[in-house]
Amino acid sequence: RKRRERSFAARKRREKRKFLVMKSELFYAEQTSSSSRTSPDRSGLWALSEARETGVRTLETLGQQGEALDCAETVVDSNQYLIDKSGRVLRGMTWWGWVQNKFSSPVAPPEPTKKKTTTTTKTRGAASGGGLERPGERKKRTVSPPPPPAVDDESFREQRAYVAELSRGLEELYVVGASIGDAVEEQNETAPRLQTKLDRLWEATTHVTRQAGRVNEGYGKRATPSLVGHVALREVESRRFLRARGADLALSEEVDVLRATCRFALYEKRAHLLGLQSAVSGRWAGITFAGTIACDAKSFGRWQEFDLDLHHKPTASPILCVAANWGGGCWLRLTNQGNDDAHSLCGKGGKDGIDHHQADEDDEYNDFPGGLSTGNSKRHLTPAEPRAAKDALRRAARFEILFLDDAFHAPTYAEQILVPKKRPTPHSSSPDDIEQAIE
DSSP states (O other): OOHHHHHHHHHHHOOOOOOOHHHHHOOOHHHHHHHHHHHHHHHHHHHHHHHHHHHHHHHHHHHHHHHHHHHHHHHHHHHHHHHHHHHHHHHHTTTTHHHHHHHSSSOOOOOOOOOOOOOOHHHHHHHHTTOOOOOOOOOOOOOOOOOOOOSOOOHHHHHHHHHHHHHHHHHHHHHHHHHHHHHHHHHHHHHHHHHHHHHHHHHHHHHHHHHHHHHHHHHHOOOEEEEEEEEEEETTTOBBBEEETTEEEEEEESOOBGGGHHHHHEEEEEEEEEEEETTTTTTEEOOOTTTOEEEEEEOOOGGGEEEEOOOSSOOEEEOETTTEEEEETTEEEEEESOOOTTOSSSSOOOOTTHHHHHHHHHHHHHGGGGOOOOOOSSSEEEEEEESSTTTTHHSSSSEEEEEETTOOOSSSSSBBBBBBBOOTTTTOOOOHHHHHHOO
């Protein structure tokens, strides 16, 4: 009997344990089904809200950036007007400039830029909970509601409300994305236009500075040239140095080989007026009466004035011949000449140095920008286009300006390869050693 009672009590305990296990499993299943039903809805709405807030903040930042670009463009236009007006006044201080001003119209003030509707004001309503208007859309798009389900119970009503809320969030998110795309496209158009205006403003400023210096020089305030340092000019595309052999001024035949003939003394007379003197012959580079560039002048005069940009790092500057184009200035380019015995740098051309026939021929067979050809004939500098010509600066030859005083020892004969001051091997002048010494 005791044995039966113990077995009966054990069976009761097992049944009770099974019942408790089944009850806990049912409770866990109900909780899991409830969480799986509500969690995706909540996470989806949270993700939409977070994406919308991020897009609104991005749109506000783009709006502020667009306003800053518009203000910068307005400032550049006003400065360009002041510089042009100053140039006209300086030109009128000479007799010929006074006659030119009499027969030319005055400088017109810049037109006010049209204020564009920024995206910042559009996003303020969205940030405070309001809706956004689709950019460029006049009529509001109507969306037909889906047909009601056959069984209208609580679960279907919740599903319809959830889908409607998701649809509204996706619509607002789409409008924010479209506004961001429009703002980015507008700023992509503004940035190149602003860069072009800045380049034009810089060129006009340097030209007016040179005009002011000439006016002061006309009143007896002559400037004494001062030595800036010894430099070498390396053409960017071919990596060949500009060298002077007698009066001949052309690119060297060797690539990345720096000889004494490639060493020039750089003098500064005034702001944006520089001179290049050959360290071997002591002659000055400049424009000749025939309109060519040669290194044969005995003194630093007006025809030997150049302008190079020494402020950008790394320096890759075009060269402006100030005396070319009857004092208006011409950008220099590299042309190809088959006659190695000729010292002239452009076969024909007047005082302005422009040879249109030669320039047309160079454009037909040149493989590099700036008129650099791949032939075996010598490549010379020649005045190509006036300073104020459209896109003339982009087509000019560019040179790296390398200062040599702290990097190389002074040469002792003409064709000597320059020896770096700091290098591991005393008889090595490879391009790597040259770059290391310059650095």
